[in-house]
Amino acid sequence: MNAILHPYEVTQEEDMMEPLDFNRRSRLKDVDKSFKAEITNVIRLTEMEKLFQLRMVNEDEKNRFTFLPGQFLMVELPGYGEVPISISCSPSIKSSIELCIRKAGKVTEALHKAKRGAVVGIRGPFGTHFPMEKMKKHNVLLIAGGLGLAPLRAPMSYVIENRADFKDVYIFYGAKDPTQLLFDYQYEQWRRIDDIHLEIIVEKPDELWTGPVGLITKLLDGIEVDPDETYAIVCGPPVMFKFVCDRLKEMGIPMQRMFVSLERRMHCGMGKCCRCNIGSTYTCIDGPVLDYWSVMNLKEAI
Amino acid sequence: MFSRLLIAVHHHLRKDLIMIFKTIAKEDLKKLFDVHLKDIECVGPKQVAASGGGQPIYQFLPFESFDEINLDHEKTEYSAKTYFIPFRETLSSFKFNNGDWTQEINYRKQPRVLVGLHPCDINALVKLDKVFAKDFFPYPYYLSRRKNTFVIGIDCEKPCSDGFCSSLSADVVTHGFDLFLRDIGDKYFVKVGTDRGFNLLNKINPTDITPEERKTYRKKTKEFLAGFEKTIRVENLPNTLDIEFESGGWKKWGDKCLSCGSCSMVCPTCYCYGVSEQVSMDFKKAEKVKQLYSCNLFDFAQVAGGYNFRPARETRLKYRYYHQHRGFVESFGEPMCVGCNRCGRACLAKINPVDVISDLQMEL
Numbered sequence: 107m108n109a110i111l112h113p114y115e116v117t118q119e120e121d122m123m124e125p126l127d128f129n130r131r132s133r134l135k136d137v138d139k140s141f142k143a144e145i146t147n148v149i150r151l152t153e154m155e156k157l158f159q160l161r162m163v164n165e166d167e168k169n170r171f172t173f174l175p176g177q178f179l180m181v182e183l184p185g186y187g188e189v190p191i192s193i194s195c196s197p198s199i200k201s202s203i204e205l206c207i208r209k210a211g212k213v214t215e216a217l218h219k220a221k222r223g224a225v226v227g228i229r230g231p232f233g234t235h236f237p238m239e240k241m242k243k244h245n246v247l248l249i250a251g252g253l254g255l256a257p258l259r260a261p262m263s264y265v266i267e268n269r270a271d272f273k274d275v276y277i278f279y280g281a282k283d284p285t286q287l288l289f290d291y292q293y294e295q296w297r298r299i300d301d302i303h304l305e306i307i308v309e310k311p312d313e314l315w316t317g318p319v320g321l322i323t324k325l326l327d328g329i330e331v332d333p334d335e336t337y338a339i340v341c342g343p344p345v346m347f348k349f350v351c352d353r354l355k356e357m358g359i360p361m362q363r364m365f366v367s368l369e370r371r372m373h374c375g376m377g378k379c380c381r382c383n384i385g386s387t388y389t390c391i392d393g394p395v396l397d398y399w400s401v402m403n404l405k406e407a408i
Numbered sequence: 409m410f411s412r413l414l415i416a417v418h419h420h421l422r423k424d425l426i427m428i429f430k431t432i433a434k435e436d437l438k439k440l441f442d443v444h445l446k447d448i449e450c451v452g453p454k455q456v457a458a459s460g461g462g463q464p465i466y467q468f469l470p471f472e473s474f475d476e477i478n479l480d481h482e483k484t485e486y487s488a489k490t491y492f493i494p495f496r497e498t499l500s501s502f503k504f505n506n507g508d509w510t511q512e513i514n515y516r517k518q519p520r521v522l523v524g525l526h527p528c529d530i531n532a533l534v535k536l537d538k539v540f541a542k543d544f545f546p547y548p549y550y551l552s553r554r555k556n557t558f559v560i561g562i563d564c565e566k567p568c569s570d571g572f573c574s575s576l577s578a579d580v581v582t583h584g585f586d587l588f589l590r591d592i593g594d595k596y597f598v599k600v601g602t603d604r605g606f607n608l609l610n611k612i613n614p615t616d617i618t619p620e621e622r623k624t625y626r627k628k629t630k631e632f633l634a635g636f637e638k639t640i641r642v643e644n645l646p647n648t649l650d651i652e653f654e655s656g657g658w659k660k661w662g663d664k665c666l667s668c669g670s671c672s673m674v675c676p677t678c679y680c681y682g683v684s685e686q687v688s689m690d691f692k693k694a695e696k697v698k699q700l701y702s703c704n705l706f707d708f709a710q711v712a713g714g715y716n717f718r719p720a721r722e723t724r725l726k727y728r729y730y731h732q733h734r735g736f737v738e739s740f741g742e743p744m745c746v747g748c749n750r751c752g753r754a755c756l757a758k759i760n761p762v763d764v765i766s767d768l769q770m771e772l
Contacts, residue, residue, distance in 0.1 A: 110445065110607070110611075111448060111521075113518075113519055114517065116551050116552040132544055133546070134546040134551070136513050137547060137548065138513055139513060184502035184685070184694050185504070185691075187684060187685050188696075227511065370709070370717070371712070373681065376545035378539070379680060381682065385730060386731070386739060387735075405730075
């Protein structure tokens with residue numbers, strides 16, 4: 107029998123035997139392998155969202171793991187399932203990976219019950235990233251609505267760490283009401299950074315709220331930037347980024363210089379399962395970060 | 409490293425060298441299965457039932473003896489994709505131990521022989537190769553099955569009543585098989601696609617083709633190609649689909665659609681899937697299972713929190729056509745559909761691609 111058909115062993119392919127090179131596509135690998143990561147801290151942000159700090163268990167994997175701002179991970183909770191979560195921290199910090207996770211479904215609900223020390227699995231990073239290098243030497247508008255602050259925190263950390271490379275930096279964040287504001291313990295720290303314009307707005311203020319009230323587009327009214335020298339990153343629910351991007355378009359910022367991050371259901375993260383398909387675009391491979399022009403040309407994108 | 413792998417994949421799945429043609433006696437093909445391949449799992453088209461009208465119904469199923477299969481079958485109801493991307497497949501399993509876990513991944517590598525695949529079936533595999541073996545993130549689950557499967561195809565005697573494969577250039581095959589047969593009377597005319605196909609063929613005394621056999625082969629092929637009745641025009645289809653995105657025609661077909669997903673199940677190229685996890689009764693193990701899905705099912709594009717990007721039936725039906733004839737063209741330069749019309753046959757609401765696409769192209 108073997109003389110006729112020689113069994114082929116896919117695991118013996120050279121690519122399969124080499125250690126994983128994170129963030130490299132087009133390599134034959136154990137695509138389903140989840141890398142173990144320990145939850146080192148759980149920070150409660152609001153009723154619905156928690157920040158999980160993870161550390162990869164294997165020292166070698168930890169050292170080799172890299173990602174770019176805007177990319178996401180497939181987070182595996184063995185027995186429950188796997189969910190796509192955008193990475194919410196600076197790419198330069200090697201010791202920990204931060205994920206801001208809203209309780210929204212079966213897996214995330216289980217994750218919210220997980221305690222410090224629990225071990226989850228991660229695959230990735232997957233997807234496109236914000237073009238941080240190209241944005242250098244330009245003004246940067248970082249705009250988030252609601253949970254959009256989670257993916258925005260990665261490029262934001264990058265900009266803050268490399269402040270000298272950018273011209274004017276604006277951070278605008280809006281939420282429904284003050285109880286839904288994420289990372290409120292960090293605002294003071296961001297405000298103190300020299301020459302960063304931070305504005306936070308809520309739709310429905312409570313008695314203690316002293317900041318601006320209204321929709322996020324209101325914050326754009328007061329600013330003056332040279333549209334030819336400006337990039338924008340907009341993260342949030344589709345209706346929000348549509349309004350914001352249209353407003354930015356009116357200000358004269360080219361659509362190719364506005365970047366948004368899309369959200370879709372994903373079951374693989376690598377362009378196979380088709381669940382995140384929009385027209386012919388895979389959110390997991392061609393996205394989640396896309397420029398606004400591309401998004402406007404996708405059918406059913408928003 | 410990867411380029412070397414790609415070359416290996418190319419070398420195996422596609423051979424652009426001169427195709428080697430041989431002939432074999434019909435009884436020798438029987439001998440190949442009943443003697444030389446008797447210890448290997450062999451799968452071929454078997455008649456499983458007959459329709460109300462008395463038409464035989466075929467499926468690709470394992471067989472013990474060559475007499476059990478019908479190489480002159482018209483078309484199987486299900487496609488052969490199930491042997492490469494099975495309906496349900498375990499991706500990995502987890503074992504729990506004192507709050508920790510280990511993950512185990514296995515790839516199927518038992519050899520298998522698949523015989524009786526028509527050009528549509530093989531062209532479908534070639535398209536799946538593009539997605540699973542050559543694109544970003546090559547998929548070891550698929551690759552292991554594909555490379556451990558020996559594919560023997562056979563040309564159709566005549567075009568099937570509802571097929572439109574010729575419109576999609578899926579009526580002829582040039583690669584993607586090990587051996588490919590055409591019935592030329594008392595013999596089979598054989599195209600040899602791979603070295604292992606060549607080695608296997610040598611077990612059953614192949615003979616060089618005679619000028620007569622060559623003539624018969626060409627004549628039969630010509631007759632086959634001239635016999636198509638169903639056709640669609642796909643040259644400008646991606647553009648038409650873009651322009652007609654808001655067309656009322658989608659609502660017409662969407663209203664008929666039952667959102668059952670049968671079309672995707674029988675389709676030889678539909679590969680969308682969902683992943684879920686199942687925990688064992690004693691909570692000591694869990695399995696991560698991949699299951700084929702259909703974009704026509706209600707929750708296909710539903711996200712966490714409940715928002716559904718395609719809640720209406722027409723938008724889901726439309727999406728399936730967009731992926732097949734627009735998205736796949738953008739990614740790979742050719743439509744995903746091979747024109748076998750299995751979806752049309754399986755559809756309970758009598759929706760079929762020829763009608764939907766013609767309808768769309770007629771609208772003005």
